[in-house]
Amino acid sequence: MAPFVKSAEDVRERLTTHLFEVEDIVGDTIDIKILPNRYDAASYLGLTRELYAAAGKRWKEKKLTKVRVVKKGSVKAVIQTKKCARCMTVYMEGVRISPSPKWLQDVLLHSGMRPINNVVDVTNYVTLMTGQPLHAFDFQKMEGKQIVVREAKQGEEVKLLTGEQIFFQKGELMLADTRGALDLAGIKGGERAEINAETEDIVLTAANFDGTTVRETARRVGVITDASSRFAHGLSAELVGAGMEMAINLLIKITGAKLGKTFDAYPKKALAKKIVFDPDRILEILGVEITPKEMKKILQDAGFGFSGKQIIVPSVRTDIETIEDVAEEVGRIYGYNNFSLISPQVYLFSNEEEGLHMLERVVRERLIATSYQEIKTHSFVSEREAEETGNWGVIGDEGEAVKIENPTAALYARGRKTLITLGKEVVKRAAKDFSQVRMFEIGNVYVKNIGKVKEETVATFFSSSREREGIREVKGVLQAIIKNISPSSLIEEQKDDKLFLSLQGKVVGVVGHAEGVAYGEISLTRLLSFISFEKKYEAESVYPVTFRDISFSLSREVSFGELESEMIKAGRELLSDFYQRDEYKKEGKSIFTYRMYFQSKEKTLTNEEVDGRMSDIIQSLSKNGVEIF
Amino acid sequence: MKEEVEALLKEAEERILAAQTAEELSQARIFYLGRKEGKITELMKRLPGLSVDQKRDVGPILQQLRVTVESLLSIQEKNFAKDELLDLTGRGKTVPTGGEHLLTTTIREIERIFEGFGFLSVAGPEIETERYNFDALNIPADHPAREMWDTLFVAPREEGRLMRTQTSAVQIRYMEKNEPPFQIISVGRVFRHEATDFSHEINFHQAEGLLVGEKVSMANLLYTLDAFFKRFFSGQKIKTRFRPSYFPFVEPGIEVDVYLPGKGWLEMGGAGLVHPKVFQAVKYPKGISGFAFGLGVERLAMVKYGVPDIRFFYQNDMKFLQQFGGEMRLK
Numbered sequence: 001m002a003p004f005v006k007s008a009e010d011v012r013e014r015l016t017t018h019l020f021e022v023e024d025i026v027g028d029t030i031d032i033k034i035l036p037n038r039y040d041a042a043s044y045l046g047l048t049r050e051l052y053a054a055a056g057k058r059w060k061e062k063k064l065t066k067v068r069v070v071k072k073g074s075v076k077a078v079i080q081t082k083k084c085a086r087c088m089t090v091y092m093e094g095v096r097i098s099p100s101p102k103w104l105q106d107v108l109l110h111s112g113m114r115p116i117n118n119v120v121d122v123t124n125y126v127t128l129m130t131g132q133p134l135h136a137f138d139f140q141k142m143e144g145k146q147i148v149v150r151e152a153k154q155g156e157e158v159k160l161l162t163g164e165q166i167f168f169q170k171g172e173l174m175l176a177d178t179r180g181a182l183d184l185a186g187i188k189g190g191e192r193a194e195i196n197a198e199t200e201d202i203v204l205t206a207a208n209f210d211g212t213t214v215r216e217t218a219r220r221v222g223v224i225t226d227a228s229s230r231f232a233h234g235l236s237a238e239l240v241g242a243g244m245e246m247a248i249n250l251l252i253k254i255t256g257a258k259l260g261k262t263f264d265a266y267p268k269k270a271l272a273k274k275i276v277f278d279p280d281r282i283l284e285i286l287g288v289e290i291t292p293k294e295m296k297k298i299l300q301d302a303g304f305g306f307s308g309k310q311i312i313v314p315s316v317r318t319d320i321e322t323i324e325d326v327a328e329e330v331g332r333i334y335g336y337n338n339f340s341l342i343s344p345q346v347y348l349f350s351n352e353e354e355g356l357h358m359l360e361r362v363v364r365e366r367l368i369a370t371s372y373q374e375i376k377t378h379s380f381v382s383e384r385e386a387e388e389t390g391n392w393g394v395i396g397d398e399g400e401a402v403k404i405e406n407p408t409a410a411l412y413a414r415g416r417k418t419l420i421t422l423g424k425e426v427v428k429r430a431a432k433d434f435s436q437v438r439m440f441e442i443g444n445v446y447v448k449n450i451g452k453v454k455e456e457t458v459a460t461f462f463s464s465s466r467e468r469e470g471i472r473e474v475k476g477v478l479q480a481i482i483k484n485i486s487p488s489s490l491i492e493e494q495k496d497d498k499l500f501l502s503l504q505g506k507v508v509g510v511v512g513h514a515e516g517v518a519y520g521e522i523s524l525t526r527l528l529s530f531i532s533f534e535k536k537y538e539a540e541s542v543y544p545v546t547f548r549d550i551s552f553s554l555s556r557e558v559s560f561g562e563l564e565s566e567m568i569k570a571g572r573e574l575l576s577d578f579y580q581r582d583e584y585k586k587e588g589k590s591i592f593t594y595r596m597y598f599q600s601k602e603k604t605l606t607n608e609e610v611d612g613r614m615s616d617i618i619q620s621l622s623k624n625g626v627e628i629f
Numbered sequence: 630m631k632e633e634v635e636a637l638l639k640e641a642e643e644r645i646l647a648a649q650t651a652e653e654l655s656q657a658r659i660f661y662l663g664r665k666e667g668k669i670t671e672l673m674k675r676l677p678g679l680s681v682d683q684k685r686d687v688g689p690i691l692q693q694l695r696v697t698v699e700s701l702l703s704i705q706e707k708n709f710a711k712d713e714l715l716d717l718t719g720r721g722k723t724v725p726t727g728g729e730h731l732l733t734t735t736i737r738e739i740e741r742i743f744e745g746f747g748f749l750s751v752a753g754p755e756i757e758t759e760r761y762n763f764d765a766l767n768i769p770a771d772h773p774a775r776e777m778w779d780t781l782f783v784a785p786r787e788e789g790r791l792m793r794t795q796t797s798a799v800q801i802r803y804m805e806k807n808e809p810p811f812q813i814i815s816v817g818r819v820f821r822h823e824a825t826d827f828s829h830e831i832n833f834h835q836a837e838g839l840l841v842g843e844k845v846s847m848a849n850l851l852y853t854l855d856a857f858f859k860r861f862f863s864g865q866k867i868k869t870r871f872r873p874s875y876f877p878f879v880e881p882g883i884e885v886d887v888y889l890p891g892k893g894w895l896e897m898g899g900a901g902l903v904h905p906k907v908f909q910a911v912k913y914p915k916g917i918s919g920f921a922f923g924l925g926v927e928r929l930a931m932v933k934y935g936v937p938d939i940r941f942f943y944q945n946d947m948k949f950l951q952q953f954g955g956e957m958r959l960k
Contacts, residue, residue, distance in 0.1 A: 016872055017870070017872060018873065019873060020873075021872060021874075021884070035873075035874060035875040036776075036777060036875055037875045038875070212771040284844055284846065284918075285846060285847065285881070285902060285918075286846060286847045286848065287846025287847055287848030287849055288846075288847075288848050322880070322905065324880040324881070324902070324904070324905060325880060327881060328873070328880060328881030328882070331847055331873075331881050332873035332881065336847070336851060336871035336872070336873070336883060337870055337871060339847065339848050339851055339871075340848060341848060341851050341852035341855055342846065342848040342849055342852050343849065343852050343853075343856075344812075344840055344842070344845060344849035344850075344852065344853060344920075345810075345842060346746065346747040346812060346840075347747070347810040347811055347812065347842065348747060349747065349749050349811070351749055353749070353750065354749075354750065354751055354752060356752055357750050357751070357752055364729070364733070367727060368727035368728060368729060368955070369727060370727060371725045371726055371727040371955065372727045372955075373727055373728050373950055373951075373954050373955045373957065374727075374728065374729050374730040374733055374950075374954060375730060375945040375950065376730050376732055376942060376943055376945070377943060377945065378831060378832060378943055379755065379792075379818060379820065379831075379832045380831065380832075402756065402783055403783070403784040404781055404782070404783065404784065404792070405781075405782035405783060405784040405785070405786050406781060406782055406822060407781070408781075408822055408823065408824060408825075408831060412831055415756070415783075415792075426945040429945075430945075430947045430957070433947065433959060433960060434947060434957045434958060434959055434960060435957075435958050435959070435960045436725060436957070436958065437957060438725070438727070438957075439945075443818075444754075444755050444818070446755075446756055451788065453756050453783065453790060455754045455755060455756055
């Protein structure tokens with residue numbers, strides 16, 4: 001239809017750059033991705049018009065031969081719902097049902113449709129040509145002499161051409177005769193008035209239905225057809241006439257049918273939309289120098305009319321409403337790849353980087369520097385995972401895990417409430433092959449509490465080091481992160497087997513150990529209100545540091561936390577640091593070695609001074625039921 | 630004894646200089662200077678038994694002998710040490726190192742480029758309301774375009790919450806709180822109700838850009854995208870191509886393809902001028918214009934780094950992580 005087009009590849013190039021993406025070319029068939037707002041062009045005539053316009057040419061549609069009404073028979077079209085803008089019916093007598101001519105069958109086959117018989121094939125062919133769905137009924141099998149478009153009552157039924165029995169819901173659309181539904185309107189024809197080898201007289205119908213109704217019905221009954229997709233995307237009622245005209249013409253030629261009366265129920269004829277032609281505005285939108293004359297030509301090629309300062313939108317273009325839409329027409333037909341590229345003006349921000357964004361970056365950099373490897377896990381967990389580990393994180397038991405209404409798999413039934421659930425599995429898997437696995441993830445977690453959904457960004461880190469060491473490690477990492485960004489001091493509290501860390505009464509982190517993995521989780525969202533990146537130099541002691549080791553066993557229930565605070569108290573201002581250096585078994589007892597560092601800000605310490613302070617520490621520890629070795 | 634000393638010095642000099650190996654040298658050291666039976670040591674041991682005069686006579690030359698032999702030995706030892714260089718050829722040890730996930734690397738690259746252009750990075754929630762994800766973006770409830778995004782809803786459905794299907798929701802949140810002009814970039818996680826395969830994941834990342842000001846044009850948008858891709862794929866001879874497309878929140882709407890030598894044209898994202906209805910939804914005055922774009926982060930990473938399967942990003946296989954991140958030691 002467009003002789004200047006040389007090959008399928010040529011079509012691909014022209015359509016892709018000016019209209020639709022061509023997905024695939026197989027033999028003579030070109031597979032095109034129709035944009036949801038451009039079903040007007042989802043037809044051979046529509047595509048031809050577009051190809052002409054894109055080539056800077058104007059297409060003149062061929063006039064069809066005039067046909068004459070020779071029969072008196074008629075079937076009236078009646079619309080009884082607002083959900084149908086137009087319905088046409090044509091009565092035709094004496095069709096000779098047979099297979100279609102080869103050219104017609106070929107077109108259908110190439111378009112992925114199965115040839116059935118000449119009448120059905122013509123309606124399908126006309127849909128492909130014009131974009132207007134049509135349906136023909138067997139007149140002898142109908143009751144009464146009119147077709148009514150109406151909304152169904154609850155529970156009315158229809159048997160589709162596929163044999164499927166459908167029960168209507170109230171408000172869904174049907175074409176009906178006096179007996180009842182003839183089809184599922186806009187979706188699929190009914191079996192009762194099906195065209196078959198015995199058919200002699202037919203009623204050809206074409207209508208325009210409300211897209212939303214068709215879409216919802218099609219989805220409810222699970223019957224999505226070419227016709228239902230077309231209606232769902234909003235067709236122009238003007239297409240009905242074009243489709244009807246072509247179908248009548250072909251049916252007379254191919255089936256030998258004699259034309260009866262035509263009825264056109266079209267209560268509110270769609271007025272041609274008019275938009276003020278504003279070349280300056282179009283220029284502003286596109287940013288390229290196209291003259292008003294060029295614009296006008298482009299629009300005329302695309303089927304737009306002009307009347308004074310008004311643009312007249314072609315009736316089929318339901319998508320065009322504003323000058324922006326018109327500018328898009330000019331832009332795409334002119335070709336975006338012919339645009340000159342012009343730098344935008346950029347506004348210089350004085351805004352700081354967003355707090356959370358910065359915090360995320362700082363924490364990530366720190367964890368990487370501490371030799372942790374970043375991972376990314378899914379945002380969803382299974383019901384069981386949510387139940388078993390959902391409360392392990394910093395959000396704890398502040399609500400339930402967010403439930404997904406329509407998960408794609410049971411694995412994704414809930415939103416994650418902590419990154420521990422999936423992260424610990426990654427670590428366990430890696431720890432089979434690697435020693436000392438350290439990993440972390442930064443991401444969002446969700447919790448629902450009394451109808452409210454809360455979302456927080458957390459940083460979660462894992463270590464496969466053995467139990468006590470692993471816990472000390474992740475705790476150390478957590479403390480170092482917070483120390484680096486917040487001047488407030490962390491308060492810790494152990495509850496069962498987890499340690500909660502808070503700043504000014506607000507829990508910001510948690511540390512624990514399970515399944516051979518030590519984990520820590522910090523809420524960056526909560527940390528936000530405590531951050532300060534301001535740092536000031538502080539004078540350090542210039543005198544040397546000395547150390548002493550001390551080994552002891554715990555002889556009654558006392559926590560390391562308690563012992564360590566005793567050490568700090570007894571060591572006073574001279575104890576500058578300490579850490580647990582070793583842990584070993586001797587005669588069935590666990591012995592712990594601590595290294596204590598001493599340093600004064602005023603002088604070099606003598607051995608006697610250090611030993612004196614050491615004996616204070618030993619004394620204090622002994623009082624707490626510790627046996628010194 | 631003086632003669633003895635001189636003879637010993639001569640002998641020692643000869644022996645030390647004649648030594649061919651480090652082993653011979655070390656034997657010579659023991660022979661003369663050994664703590665128990667070294668020749669020179671023995672002489673030194675005899676010193677206390679001598680008379681005062683003898684001591685005054687022999688003492689210094691004995692001392693001289695010791696120093697001479699010692700320095701001779703050290704010089705020769707150093708020469709031999711050269712033959713026994715430290716062997717540096719063994720394989721380096723794996724030092725455990727932390728590392729970034731490839732997606733983070735890609736996200737940071739995208740952010741860095743746009744930050745360089747003057748864009749500000751902002752974030753938004755992953756659980757959104759229908760208003761931010763659809764309504765305010767000119768996608769009303771009965772709009773067929775909603776089918777373009779297969780949505781995961783939060784239960785119960787009536788509460789109108791969903792897992793955001795696109796980062797465009799951030800546009801609305803930002804515009805509600807800020808007046809133009811501005812330009813922002815927002816990279817984050819989005820979700821789709823889709824079966825998983827090599828190119829689809831239940832969650833993935835998008836980079837959303839928004840520039841709002843006066844007289845912002847398509848030519849500005851095309852320039853920005855072209856400049857971004859040239860930097861993102863720097864070193865490769867790339868081309869950009871823009872195709873008409875449709876997204877309800879932009880008008881005109883386009884898709885952008887990048888041509889990579891050897892790979893052909895690859896679709897990278899959608900863009901367009903912000904739809905006037907979107908500006909209306911955030912109550913901006915008339916005369917404001919802007920552009921927006923959305924790019925697939927995994928897609929960019931897959932193309933740039935040759936990753937064949939989107940699922941690799943979320944499987945956290947150590948080998949994959951280490952290719953682009955840190956190092957860990959095998960057991």
